[in-house]
Amino acid sequence: MVSHQTPLDLSTDDNVILINPRFPKADFDKLYSLAESVQHELGLQAHVWIATSGSTADSIGSTKLVALSKKALIASAVSVNKHLQATAEDIWTQVLPHFHVGGLGIEIRSELAGSRVVPALKEGKWDAQHFYQTILKEKCTLSALVPTQVYDLVAHNLRAPETMRAIVVGGGVFDAPLYEQARALGWPVLPSYGMTETASQIATASLQSLQAQDYPEIELLSHADARSNEEGFLEVKALSLFTCYAQNTAEGARHWDPKIQGWFVSEDRGEVQGMALKISGRSKDYVKIGGEGTNVARLRAVLEQSALELNPLWPLHISLLDMPSERLGAEIHMVTTLNSSAAEKIANLYGEKVLPYEKIRKIHFVTEIPRTDLGKIQWSALRRILC
Template identity: 65%
Template sequence: MVSNQNELDLYSEKNEILLNPRWPKEDYEKLWALASHVQEKRKLQGHVWIATSGSTADSVAGTKLVALSKKALLNSAHSVNKHLNSTSQDVWTQVLPHFHVGGLGIEVRASLVGARVVPSLKEQKWDVHHFYETLNAEKCTLSALVPTQVYDLVTHSYKAPSSMRAIVVGGGVFEVELYKKARALGWPVLPSYGMTETASQIATATLQSLEQSEYPSVGLLSHAKVQRNADGFLQIHATSLFTCYAQNTTEGMKSWDPKTDGWFTTEDRGEIIDGALHIQGRSKDYIKIGGEGTNVARLRSLLETTALQMNPSWPAKLALLDMPSDRLGSEIHLVSLLSADDTEKVVQVYSEKVLPFEKVRKIYYINEIPRSDLGKVLWGELRKRL
């Protein structure tokens, strides 16, 4: 149904639909039909359909799709290549899948400069040992990872091969503590900010930041502009912006373009200081507990840092989330794969760092935390299980 070829004709008017081949057949076909319907209705040409992370969708079939023009993908790739000083001498290692904007972005960047791409998944899945072996064997120079993958490298105390000169890290919050541990092992990690809607990163730390020890600022790339609206949300204007959304809803197939005068308003609150982005959290992360406001993303960051300092393997076995409460409106719960004793140790230290209303009020002990292919917690599915 969908081509598995990793090479797209980046200059043709043909449309491409890139979906996760491991999705249930019925859901896969519904999303394929959605993209086909919308591109015909909107008369799209030269576009690539990619799914958003789906971490909040209640079902796979309800995953939001993004239409990116091939021109947008090329504009993004050109800007990233310029930022990383990428040339034909570089060897990219690819562990983000072809149907994810991060994986596809690597292919487009390499194509523009004639660089080589080395696939580094093992049987189409992330395996930190296989990845590390590939880096050394192929003398890879560049890569793009999500924080979960960096976490795995740190947990196994792998030291960066001398050939590696830059790794763009995006797709989630890159904790300061994790950044420091990765740098201590020599990994040339560059925090970044981007999304499927912008065809990958629009802001990334510089190569020069690798010469310093502190967590770097994340500066805008040449193809993007960012401003803050009156409500504190970041708005993006870029030559890599998406064309439209598409989604299966209870009312049927829906497509829409949320941009206003070429500006896309994100769900992220933040500010721009001297050309650098400072992300404060997503709108959905701001909740009220008994009338007191707090940011769930900040609390998750505190929990992860606390667990990481206690045992490098613990953060991946914990998930903090807000749950509805008749009395308080919302309250903080914790999901754990750890033993009761270890969980209580983490909760005790976490509690000392937060305000009383931000403390954990309930703990669930389960066997598995549902995650996406990139290691992101599937919050919608997790909430259903609880």
């Protein structure tokens, strides 16, 4: 098993582990060992392990891993290429990490179509101007972005180059106002829906939707089917579905396949109307920040532990929650009844324990954090205080 392989060799039975290199080493090693042990136990071959961005894990080391077969990844790429009418003449511009299915998907699509991929990060980081100049220089035609990146293009008032013919947008809520602003600047954005478990998108707006300015429907791709269950959660069946999960838990390492007769029940609420998907929202505590998924409940636990390390009474006087962000989709805010000095100490210690996109972006100072008689925070009341 190898930890990194670019481009991914689709012809071998090798297993590949793709984990965020920014994870703390102890967590990285823990996840790597998990993938190795489960792969060996199940006798898996020709699979790629990816940490799900939708994980509700209590710590980075207990993040759920998804095992995707190379056949599933190929099925996804073939379907997306068909939807985008991709050919060897196309040039992809790449700004998504390879350890996410969005970035990995671009590499596989281009390999199958015989097209070229041009990296467009500046010193490993997203930069709207650099992305724009790369498109101009290389005459790129296709790309995939998260809503935050589209926001930056709009904020810089950058008009789409004529060569760019389609940009798949996923990894978070892509709301109508931002879509309309991007389209007004000529960006050929196609809203999509997918997840790590489906090896990228399973529904995307059509190329024909670019002939209009209205927010388009997202349509199921040729390799996927979907339905809603009685609780309103979206169920998916697709050639690109994952093989199994693996996770480090308090009881030890475990693996499981949650599919029932080939159907996977997602954490998303939505409905299917013909070939169109309508997603209404995700389960509580899981949010995406600039396309990166996180569990707010886990972050609260990190914050409380940080406060406890500084003063045993402080955890009672702090909490955090996700707040809407025009640019990022959501961002993390801290709320406290403590003074600014204490709050900053907690925020700084917390910031050392989380990933960059999970850091606190604003501190709200309040006189009281509303709680129930049992001491549970009343989140709706707290949001009303802050808004």
